[in-house]
Amino acid sequence: MQTYDLEADGLRGLNSALHAQKDGSNQTNWKVVNPKGSHAIAVGLDAPIEVTVTGSTGYYCGGMNQQATINVEGSAGPGVAENMMSGTVIVEGDASQYAGATGHGGLLVIKGNASSRCGISMKGIDIVVHGNIGHMSAFMAQSGNLVVLGDAGDALGDSLYEARLFVRGKVKSLGADCIEKDMRPEHLEILADLLERAGADAKPEEFTRYGSARKLYNFDIDNASAY
Amino acid sequence: MKDNSIPQTTPRQSWTFSNDVNSEIRRAAATGIYDIRGGGAKRRIPHFDDLLFLGASMSRYPLEGYREKCETKVILGTRYAKKPIELDIPITIAGMSFGSLSGPAKEALGRGASLAGTSTTTGDGGMTPEERGHSTKLVYQYLPSRYGMNPNDLRKADAIEIVVGQGAKPGGGGMLLGQKISDRVAEMRNLPKGIDQRSACRHPDWTGPDDLEIKILELREITNWEVPIYIKVGGARPYFDTTLAIKAGADVVVLDGMEGGTAATQDVFIEHVGQPTLSCIRPAVQALQDMGMHREVQLVVSGGIRSGADAAKALALGADAVSIGTAALVALGDNDPRWEEEYQKLGSTAGAYDDWHEGQDPAGITTQDPKLMARFDPVEGGRRLRNFLKVMTLEAQTIARACGKNHVHNLEPEDLCAVTIEASAMSGVPLAGRKMAPDSAGWPPGWT
Numbered sequence: 001m002q003t004y005d006l007e008a009d010g011l012r013g014l015n016s017a018l019h020a021q022k023d024g025s026n027q028t029n030w031k032v033v034n035p036k037g038s039h040a041i042a043v044g045l046d047a048p049i050e051v052t053v054t055g056s057t058g059y060y061c062g063g064m065n066q067q068a069t070i071n072v073e074g075s076a077g078p079g080v081a082e083n084m085m086s087g088t089v090i091v092e093g094d095a096s097q098y099a100g101a102t103g104h105g106g107l108l109v110i111k112g113n114a115s116s117r118c119g120i121s122m123k124g125i126d127i128v129v130h131g132n133i134g135h136m137s138a139f140m141a142q143s144g145n146l147v148v149l150g151d152a153g154d155a156l157g158d159s160l161y162e163a164r165l166f167v168r169g170k171v172k173s174l175g176a177d178c179i180e181k182d183m184r185p186e187h188l189e190i191l192a193d194l195l196e197r198a199g200a201d202a203k204p205e206e207f208t209r210y211g212s213a214r215k216l217y218n219f220d221i222d223n224a225s226a227y
Numbered sequence: 228m229k230d231n232s233i234p235q236t237t238p239r240q241s242w243t244f245s246n247d248v249n250s251e252i253r254r255a256a257a258t259g260i261y262d263i264r265g266g267g268a269k270r271r272i273p274h275f276d277d278l279l280f281l282g283a284s285m286s287r288y289p290l291e292g293y294r295e296k297c298e299t300k301v302i303l304g305t306r307y308a309k310k311p312i313e314l315d316i317p318i319t320i321a322g323m324s325f326g327s328l329s330g331p332a333k334e335a336l337g338r339g340a341s342l343a344g345t346s347t348t349t350g351d352g353g354m355t356p357e358e359r360g361h362s363t364k365l366v367y368q369y370l371p372s373r374y375g376m377n378p379n380d381l382r383k384a385d386a387i388e389i390v391v392g393q394g395a396k397p398g399g400g401g402m403l404l405g406q407k408i409s410d411r412v413a414e415m416r417n418l419p420k421g422i423d424q425r426s427a428c429r430h431p432d433w434t435g436p437d438d439l440e441i442k443i444l445e446l447r448e449i450t451n452w453e454v455p456i457y458i459k460v461g462g463a464r465p466y467f468d469t470t471l472a473i474k475a476g477a478d479v480v481v482l483d484g485m486e487g488g489t490a491a492t493q494d495v496f497i498e499h500v501g502q503p504t505l506s507c508i509r510p511a512v513q514a515l516q517d518m519g520m521h522r523e524v525q526l527v528v529s530g531g532i533r534s535g536a537d538a539a540k541a542l543a544l545g546a547d548a549v550s551i552g553t554a555a556l557v558a559l560g561d562n563d564p565r566w567e568e569e570y571q572k573l574g575s576t577a578g579a580y581d582d583w584h585e586g587q588d589p590a591g592i593t594t595q596d597p598k599l600m601a602r603f604d605p606v607e608g609g610r611r612l613r614n615f616l617k618v619m620t621l622e623a624q625t626i627a628r629a630c631g632k633n634h635v636h637n638l639e640p641e642d643l644c645a646v647t648i649e650a651s652a653m654s655g656v657p658l659a660g661r662k663m664a665p666d667s668a669g670w671p672p673g674w675t
């Protein structure tokens with residue numbers, strides 16, 4: 001286990017040490033102490049290593065992650081795991097706005113609540129939130145799965161493309177072109193797998209699925225008020 | 228019955244309700260949707276044509292053409308980047324998306340730029356292997372849509388350009404209509420094939436300049452502080468936008484005036500939003516000077532640059548380089564009269580064809596149709612672009628020498644005069660024959 005004191009040794013040193021780890025590195029376990037809400041912690045990683053941050057992080061922790069597993073033992077600021085490609089990011093506390101924004105792959109788990117615009121413009125990432133999510137979540141979400149064990153705020157899935165949304169609690173309102181959909185066996189399977197990987201204690205049958213009505217895919221003047 | 232003995236007035240067309248205007252009203256009434264098109268503003272606005280160089284005279288002597296050197300090299304990204312971009316010429320190729328342009332057209336831009344010793348730029352839709360492979364220096368755009376954005380390509384880039392806005396549509400997002408969302412384009416953008424794609428107008432994970440500063444930190448950390456980070460803004464509030472871009476940590480500010488082209492957007496946006504390029508440069512330069520950053524943070528100006536004279540004028544007003552989009556496409560063969568018959572069939576004519584979003588470009592450049600694409604030869608296109616860039620450079624050097632400058636960057640506002648009051652007022656350059664722009668005390672007023 002390598003321990004890195006972020007306060008003493010600085011952000012640049014941390015990210016360059018983590019970038020230096022390649023496949024097959026022996027230094028597969030890293031502990032980052034004294035994060036104190038710093039921004040851009042463990043960004044651009046590309047190796048199957050495990051990084052544990054012992055505290056809360058600022059903006060963009062785990063940004064553009066590939067392969068690595070990043071645990072935040074606190075809360076995460078805006079844009080945690082933004083544009084993640086693969087790997088796993090787990091936040092023990094709450095996450096601020098834009099969690100998992102534009103992510104292309106990998107798994108983001110938020111054990112607490114996520115704020116507004118969770119999963120905005122997501123492009124293949126899987127996101128599991130144990131608590132609630134804020135307004136405008138999954139705005140323009142293109143693909144991937146967003147699973148919410150609690151409630152969702154206003155305008156869920158506005159201008160949604162092909163992403164799948166699963167919510168166990170209440171949805172305050174649906175955004176333009178987002179509708180409730182039937183839960184088919186393949187969806188229950190996806191959910192069961194994600195819930196298990198996210199360590200979430202819930203049954204797939206308790207969720208409702210939402211997705212795109214695909215009415216805004218091609219411009220039609222009669223839908224103009226929805227834009 | 229009319230009384231033929233009374234003289235008739237000739238039928239008179241209205242200036243306000245011109246044929247153009249009426250045809251748009253009829254089109255809107257028939258379709259219920261705004262007009263979408265490519266290209267830049269078509270209206271006449273004060274432009275570089277309204278400025279002239281003074282040349283040498285008794286008080287200044289010129290340099291000898293061809294014999295005495297006139298340098299054109301530019302270095303972009305000297306502020307923070309470990310590897311700034313070195314260009315042989317002060318003219319770059321602007322970001323144009325794969326999707327709006329075909330793969331071979333992107334390849335040709337890379338070839339031409341590389342042969343001329345300059346950079347080219349990706350666009351909305353991501354980086355293609357064609358353009359990376361054929362571009363010695365490639366700027367990777369970081370856009371609100373984040374289509375195709377990934378860290379592997381980010382690390383392959385020679386610079387990163389964060390697009391906040393475009394001159395053609397400051398405040399607007401991208402648009403790519405179904406006809407052009409081919410399998411390849413759909414896959415790169417992670418979208419269903421054939422949809423009318425609207426890309427976001429704001430970035431998904433930051434909002435103001437304070438957030439942007441942190442976003443830049445993240446991008447620098449991911450790329451180990453190696454490559455320059457540009458911020459591209461449309462010509463909206465150039466003084467403040469430049470100031471905030473510098474504050475947010477930009478290495479380079481790219482400023483795109485309202486004449487700037489676009490692949491597709493609403494005509495109302497192109498013609499009615501944004502400030503002319505000419506009026507944007509001095510405020511941006513003033514902002515750089517006020518922050519003590521002129522020449523430390525470089526300024527790249529685009530929007531309606533067509534010749535070496537335009538480039539030289541932008542440099543004289545204080546820019547470090549210029550960037551071209553439309554002119555590069557014309558050099559490749561866009562809107563060429565040789566396709567006139569086909570433009571006619573599409574209801575247009577060479578020079579006016581701007582329905583690039585429909586994907587039926589006879590020249591095979593702004594299309595994803597394999598048959599049309601095959602008409603365009605990327606090697607020949609690259610050669611033509613190289614030639615055009617060389618001519619632009621020679622023209623700029625010719626002017627610089629005539630003004631006695633041994634580097635194009637030594638051109639200055641004092642080398643210029645304006646032929647219209649508007650251009651004089653907008654650029655702060657004296658009206659021809661006068662000492663200053665409208666000679667009243669206190670002129671010019673503050674910048675916007």
Ligand SMILES: Cc1cc2nc3c(=O)[nH]c(=O)nc-3n(C[C@H](O)[C@H](O)[C@H](O)COP(=O)(O)O)c2cc1C
Nearest residue numbers: 321322323324350351487488489490530531552553
């Ligand atoms: C076909 C086309 C596609 C464009 N695509 C993009 C783009 O993806 N991203 C961007 O920032 N600007 C885009 N632009 C704008 C150019 O980068 C540039 O700002 C503009 O073309 C400069 O003005 P000019 O065309 O008068 O030279 C595009 C322009 C054209 C003509």
